[in-house]
Amino acid sequence: MVTVAPGTAGPKTTPPVRARRSRGIRPTRGYRVFQAVNGVVLTLVVIVTLYPFVNIVARSLSDEAPIIAGKVNLVPQGFNLTAYRLVMSDPMFWTNYRNTVVYTVVATAISIVLTTCYAYVLSKHQLRGRGVLVGIAVFTMFFSGGLIPNYVLITSLGMKNSIWAVVLPNAINVFNLLVMKAFFESLPVELEEAAAVDGLSTYGTLLRIVLPLSKAIIATMLLFYAVSFWNSWFTAFLYLDQQDLLPVTVYLRNLIAGATGAQSAGGVAESDAVQAAATIQAVTIVLTTLPILAVYPFIQRFFVSGVMLGAVKG
């Protein structure tokens, strides 16, 4: 007997059961040692990863002099916002910023749709030629045409200097595809059978049963894709020749290179003299990272395990 339990479609399930809910069972000594070590190690990891970021934020809010003197660590010294004003007053920064937002949204949407479709198909064991389809995807993980053939392809498709050159070529990430396929495979077959018995078509099953149950994986994919598109600069750099089409990552990269480029060139014309100040770099980094950081808390609530607990009885 198979039933779909009510109330399992949404993420709002009961909070995960706490490990040390009662005083009943005392954790073993080994477990407590493990907990302590775990806590210490993870705290260290947090410090190591958080420190550079806090440092950059502090620098972005500081006066130039303390930065040069190496006095800025975690707290801004000589608080001022001139650098923010300076960066924000450059129209090219905002143009490129807007591009990044547009590219990220469009590319993520395309990627999610394509990856979900492909992964769902691949998760069906009864599909003939499934191995070939998986093989085609996996093949691209290990072999690629290389830079120049790709460039020639994109150019001859007429996508150079357009948004499509950025959002289409990397639409399906094979790693994400395989993760998603594995997730779909773990869904109980009985759920779909029940849906079919109740008269849903294939698409209906996907849209009404499978996808609502897959919010966790979709949120994960959304995050993976959004972050990677937000941070990516290489495809845009390859296929776009006009600076008002570039994403803000290329802008940032160029800004930093301009400030440190003097050494790599050896001899630099005096016209390349003016160097971007340390504060400006920090400000640009902060402004570029903030939005994608802000996405995490909103997506995090979908990372709940046990959505499917109790879905299948029998």
Add this chain to the structure above:
Amino acid sequence: MFHRTWRRVAIATAGLLTLTLVGACSDDAPEAKNLDGNRAGAMADYGIDKQFKASEPLSFSILYNNHPNYPLKDDWLFWSELTKRTNVKLAPVAVPLSDYEQKRSLLIGAGDAPLIMPKTYHPSENAFVSSGAILPVSDYLDLMPNLKDKIAKWNLQPEFDTLRQSDGKFYLLPGLHEKPWAEYSIAVRTDILQQLNLQIPKTWDELYTVLKAMKARYPDSYPYSDRWSKPNPGGELLSIVGAAHGLRTGWSWNPATWDPAAKKFVYTGATEQYKQVIVYLNKLVAEKLLDPESFTQTDEQARQKLANGKSFVIGSNAQSLVNDYRPDLAKTLPNAKLTKIPMLVGPAGEINPASRLENGIMISKKARDSKNFVAMMQFIDWLYYSDAGQEFAKWGVEGTTFTKDAGKYTLNPDVDMIGLNPKGSKHLQKDFGFGNGVFSYGGKLDLVQSFFSPEEMEFQKVMNARTPLPVDPPAPLTDEEREQASLWETPLKDHVVQNTLKFILGQRPLTEWDAYVGELKAKNADQYIGLVNKAHERFEKDNG
């Protein structure tokens, strides 16, 4: 039936193949000098000091190195005025400065390269020569009277010979300087010198004495802490110390050094002079006069030490002095005085190691087939090599951006550039597009120095009085040789860099120098030098 079709296909294929082969062969021969079909838009009477103006409106694509400090704008006066004067419109393909080389390789590899590719640093053009994608410009110098004139007038032929490939041609149109322009030296806290009653050092040995006195007075400091340790450790430091010993080392690393006495090349990392460089630097480190971190720290760390008074000497060029150190010091130690001193003299005597060639332009081979080819070469000649073109690219339009009085250039009062008119509302680079590194470099001495501060002029005066370091004779390798040479060169260089550092920092005793030279031999240093010497002899034989 089947057989006949099959045979037909075979014959057609064979025919095609033959055609391709014939086509391939015929490519080289008559290409030579027939430019009749390429003169559209060109001036028949173009010559030295003549304003180039195309006889019909033309447009050329150009690879544009987009600098973050003055991002490309379409409404720059530079573009409109250029079109007005020359009837040529440039179509820039904007590439961020950060990854310019990579994009250039990609575009050339994909056959999508713009016709004009500036900002190419020799020898990076070598990579494209064998593919046939770029033009052997030496075949077409006759189209460029200003360039030829400057080569003759400034006696630049030996420098140009160093650009030649094994076919005797060169593929790069370099920027030219009338006089070598030495940029890098060291900056010294003169207030400390005064306090210790010391003169500004003139030689590396005097610097040693000065550093020793500084250390005696400030035992907690490392008097000399240097920057620019990328891409290889101690890049700039080894470069200027090496130069004083007559070598190109550090970030101007040249593996083969010409030995004029023996009339052959020797491996730089194994020379006696190189040993002296290492011995000298080792002495500074051992006596704690030179910060051992000089070889690894970031520029910012070195700046911080200087700004905090933990060091008193640092590597410098004109810009870093004005843009980095002085503003830093003004904020932290307002009484400090820092001066860039003339390059210190070493065993090689009073020499000026700077080259008179700059980065330059590659031309796509496709341009040769264009009917506007001659016009394009004339245009490049005017913009990059004529006095008028260079002045235009650097200073702009007389009356609008600058005025010229008896050869002295002055910016218009509302135009700013490197802080000359801090109150100016417009910037020569950002708002007008002049003084742009893509179009403006090199030239006559007074043009090159027209932006220099009086202080920098003083420095240049001293440097220009010195003998230029003689140019090594050419030894161009063939493609195969180059491949083999780089297989040997890379591990050799790694070994030199690693051991240089070990010797200087005292991790390897200097008594092991002979062992080190033996290791270089084991890594094919002799074979490598043999190859270079063979190439040199071949070039001598072929080109007299």
